[in-house]
Amino acid sequence: MAPATATTMTKMMPEAAAVAATRKGPWTEHEDLQLVWFVRLFGERRWDFLAEVSGLNRTGKSCRLRWVNYLHPGLKRGRMTPQEERLVLELHDKWGNRWSRIARKLPGRTDNEIKNYWRTLMRKKAQGRSGSVVSSPPSSPSSASSNVSSSIDGSQLDLTATKYATGSNIPTGNSLDLSEVKGYTMDQIWNEIAASESVGDLSFEDYKDGSACIMGGPMASPLWEDCESLWRTHTEDVRMMTSMSDLVDSNCKQSIDSLEP
């Protein structure tokens, strides 16, 4: 169900919306935009509330995960650098599967990303392909012929990393494709949001580059301070914010429309 529909449902028949099945599966670019808007407004906390008022029909957990693993402006995209790979190995040696702890030592990388990397590495190891991604290249070129192998060979790594770095996502991941299919990237989405910014004093660029919202820390937004008291009157707040979600919804639509080729 599209978020707009969910929003409308919440307004028209709250009971039905309440019992409607929570949406699962891949996020649409529209949902992404909507989530970004609401995180922008309220900061990275109270995810259940945020999920409710945004009309996304997602769980708070799902919203948080999407934000942390994909939408957060501080995230790096693309393959890990050899330095990062080495660090992951070192830290895993030290701490074991404490992915979030390891992730804190790699700015811009998520625990999920590191976990996936490690899992891939271990699978390759189990198959006897490469003892260590960092210490030795794949034993058999044919077995690692994929351009996304774990080899530290610079040219192979650059092939994907540079594409991500330039904002031209390669179509590999599920959600990455959602924007790729449509012909625009998350960078473009962020730019569009910045361009259409009309709420609050904080520049969206400030937020995007992390100066207004440090990764892993609370959002130091003046707007948040203003809204702090609102959290305590949850029910009324939901009612008020639900109407706001309509406004955001139309803003999101405009952003998407302006991105259409």
Next chain:
DNA sequence: AAGAACTTCAACCGCCAACGT
């Protein structure tokens, strides 16, 4: 060209700790 095999990674689930009431 087509299908199989492989790889990547987003997203879900369950558990648990922290916090508030």
Next chain:
DNA sequence: GACGTTGGCGGTTGAAGTTCT
């Protein structure tokens, strides 16, 4: 102290993309 809620964490799954045959 008991209980409920929220959010964080680690494990796992499956869809989609890529490469191989």
